[in-house]
Amino acid sequence: MNVIAEGKAPYLAVDPDGFRAHVREHKQRALTPRLMTAAEAVSRYVAEGDYFAYDCNYFQRGPSTLIREVIRQQKKDLWLCGKFTYVDIGLLAGAGCASKVDCGFFWPGAAVDNRVKDGRLEVYEYSNIVMTLRLQAGAMGLPFLPVRSFGGTDGFEHSGCKLVEDPYTGKPITIVPALNPDVSIIHVQQADVFGNARVFGTGISHEDCALASKKVIVSAEEIVDTEEIRRDPGRTSIPYYAVDAVVHAPMGAWPGNCGGYYGSDTPAVIEAFGAISRDAVEAYVEKYVTPFASDAEMFEKLVGAERLAKLRENETIKDGYRA
Amino acid sequence: MTNSLGLREGIGTRAASFNEREMQICTVARMVEDGKTYWVAGGGSPMYAALLGIRLYAPSAQYITEDGVIAPEPMLPFEPVMTMVSSRAGYRALAWGTMNTAGNHAQVGLMDYGILNTLQVDQHGNINSTAIGEYGSGARRFGGPGGADSIAALCWRTILMTDQEKRKFVERVDFISSPGFLDGTEGARERVGLPPDTGPFRVVTPCAMYDYGDPVAHRKLRLVARAPWVSVDDVLEECEFLPVVADDVAVLDSPTEEELEILRTELDPRGQNTGERGTWVIYDADSGEYTRAG
Numbered sequence: 240m241n242v243i244a245e246g247k248a249p250y251l252a253v254d255p256d257g258f259r260a261h262v263r264e265h266k267q268r269a270l271t272p273r274l275m276t277a278a279e280a281v282s283r284y285v286a287e288g289d290y291f292a293y294d295c296n297y298f299q300r301g302p303s304t305l306i307r308e309v310i311r312q313q314k315k316d317l318w319l320c321g322k323f324t325y326v327d328i329g330l331l332a333g334a335g336c337a338s339k340v341d342c343g344f345f346w347p348g349a350a351v352d353n354r355v356k357d358g359r360l361e362v363y364e365y366s367n368i369v370m371t372l373r374l375q376a377g378a379m380g381l382p383f384l385p386v387r388s389f390g391g392t393d394g395f396e397h398s399g400c401k402l403v404e405d406p407y408t409g410k411p412i413t414i415v416p417a418l419n420p421d422v423s424i425i426h427v428q429q430a431d432v433f434g435n436a437r438v439f440g441t442g443i444s445h446e447d448c449a450l451a452s453k454k455v456i457v458s459a460e461e462i463v464d465t466e467e468i469r470r471d472p473g474r475t476s477i478p479y480y481a482v483d484a485v486v487h488a489p490m491g492a493w494p495g496n497c498g499g500y501y502g503s504d505t506p507a508v509i510e511a512f513g514a515i516s517r518d519a520v521e522a523y524v525e526k527y528v529t530p531f532a533s534d535a536e537m538f539e540k541l542v543g544a545e546r547l548a549k550l551r552e553n554e555t556i557k558d559g560y561r562a
Numbered sequence: 563m564t565n566s567l568g569l570r571e572g573i574g575t576r577a578a579s580f581n582e583r584e585m586q587i588c589t590v591a592r593m594v595e596d597g598k599t600y601w602v603a604g605g606g607s608p609m610y611a612a613l614l615g616i617r618l619y620a621p622s623a624q625y626i627t628e629d630g631v632i633a634p635e636p637m638l639p640f641e642p643v644m645t646m647v648s649s650r651a652g653y654r655a656l657a658w659g660t661m662n663t664a665g666n667h668a669q670v671g672l673m674d675y676g677i678l679n680t681l682q683v684d685q686h687g688n689i690n691s692t693a694i695g696e697y698g699s700g701a702r703r704f705g706g707p708g709g710a711d712s713i714a715a716l717c718w719r720t721i722l723m724t725d726q727e728k729r730k731f732v733e734r735v736d737f738i739s740s741p742g743f744l745d746g747t748e749g750a751r752e753r754v755g756l757p758p759d760t761g762p763f764r765v766v767t768p769c770a771m772y773d774y775g776d777p778v779a780h781r782k783l784r785l786v787a788r789a790p791w792v793s794v795d796d797v798l799e800e801c802e803f804l805p806v807v808a809d810d811v812a813v814l815d816s817p818t819e820e821e822l823e824i825l826r827t828e829l830d831p832r833g834q835n836t837g838e839r840g841t842w843v844i845y846d847a848d849s850g851e852y853t854r855a856g
Contacts, residue, residue, distance in 0.1 A: 295647055393692070411754060
């Protein structure tokens, strides 16, 4: 294939055969329970230097409990998959956990800006959909996929994408490198102990994220019986054999929302924005993460049952959520 | 009734006071066409403009968002910033998908219009939302294109919303995050793999509107309309480069009470997007005069 132009940024090595070999060796095809605590899952499956993906974000059905656990355990030098993200990049970078980010979008602010300026955080440029397409290629076991956007941007120059001559039409087309993250964390409404997971409502890239990643931690609002999964198999978004660990994490997307379960906690959302804007992530972490052994303890001692109940009450819409 | 710019007359009585941000949203709302699809950037002015347009002017227009919400009837107002992946934003949609759903539907040509907000725009409609200053450690870092790159590349026509300020209206953006007509030469978009016949359509600021020539001859911004309280020179003052000026610059109509009622009480009752942003304008119905406050 004739390469017309290519971006100059480093990108995670593309290795579909290596990924297949990993899957063959490590993904559990037996129906074995994999329920564990957030602390155990993060300790076992997130390693220093990992390419780290999360689906949705800290405010929108994202794996916020798991992100706080990653910060609690001070996993270092992560390379972040920054698609459709608000404060997550600023939080993880500000807490000293990230050194690189593939950027689709993130909420800007001093926490990110300062680290980019002094070189603690390297940013490579993509768009949200280029990132979800990279994950789709990874989830399909392919080395790349073509896309009819992104060409001509300055982001292209600072990415791992290439412009090639399409062998079928002869026209130029952008191709994006497949992404197989070392680890991805995904928050869902329901899962069974084996990892069969149900996402209700829209999403960003949860299915591809799970299929594309070497290690997958799913946190769930509710752990449901496998009989319930079998009763309505069409609702299963992620099948068990893609999943390495299941964590029961009620309010696991707090301070964000979780469709059908609770609305967002507006003052806490604004507080997180503030921490990024003022580069005050350390204080945020000292308030919400380090004093507590787990999110359950943080919810009990800091946020309080009454406030959480109110957030559940605020989520009046049930149509389309829950089975 | 629409004029040559595709603008309707506003429904109702001209409002006595409003701000320029509301003016901008109402202008875009009046451009919304029945039976067309709109891919709107999440949150802020583009979504309010689409919702207001559908509500008042084009009930059979539909919109989608980047998280794969197709044609919702959202429960308003949204919680702050929760304009995607939230039950209120996705309420009563016809279908729910994911981000690749939105991308694929635009890529096959189902999206007539994209509506985007941007930090900085240049004479060829290129969009910067990545960095101001020389890219790298010397730049001030912003959030990146998000979904805007796909919207600008794949929708048939793109409407941009931005402020009328010199530093935002530049000859060449510091960084092309999302494509306009790129270097402005014929076929520039197609040469980098973007679908043909797509691209920038209008730029709407709080006090002006631009197209790119008719037919798109210049692929360069052309001032075609202004708000009644500014002159053509006032607008040009707030451009770093000199845009083409249409022979006959139209005068945009100001917001109506009916539009503002919906905007202020249903769409943005907290005034998050429209309340404190933008200069206030007073309209005196007796004299027909507009006065810009401050």
